Amino acid sequence: MAAGAWVEERVLMRVHVNEGDRYDGRPLYRAIVELLRARGCAGATVQRAIMGFGSRRRIHSLLNELTAADLPLVVECVDAPARLEGVLPELDRMIAGGLVTLERARVVGRRPGVA
């Protein structure tokens, strides 16, 4: 491995919510991304699905105009287990219904500013 590159064990956290979910007067997914940023997480990514269903069994789809504004979203964040353990209780207070999955991830990257 070249100098400056590193391989480390991290956790990939994926938070499943809906686009229409709100927290404290703003979209929940935005609040989650801002929380992750405020806690010093290295990054976060929000993906919008085109179709899906959850515990309420209702299929939300881009092709259905009644549900097109409330599509499933996944907020992803890769970070150290200790940092995510600290974030989880805060997420707990924000999420009313949804799913969080945690997977092992091996991160290959390069620290900025290291040759």
Added chain:
Amino acid sequence: MRGFKGERVLMRIHLGESDRHDGRPLYQAIVELLRERGCAGATVFRGILGFGAHATVHESHLFRLSSDLPIVVECVETEERIAAILPVLDGMLGGGLITLERARVILYRPDLPADERTDDWSLDVTGDWRAPRSDA
């Protein structure tokens, strides 16, 4: 209300947007199958670029009405339920790819039974979940 649901399988099915099954989009047929089989949920993502087994690059074009972009259908379920669904999927998929990963799951549901709730936030539940840090 949250509950720690333990380890589950994350199944990801890769296919094409224009793949069809019984006269409708294949990804819709798969979502309906997962729903009928009692899966907890499913999510469909559309990629913006990709290629697959035929090495044809699929890309969205602004002025085309229909597209054939990469689709990923995701489902998090028990190993038993996934194993029961795989043979059915096998009969529906003409080409494509299914990946299976292990995932730890925290579930949020207002009606979660008391015996499934948890207050434990440790990720280190089985002891081998957290691998030794390479920089430790």
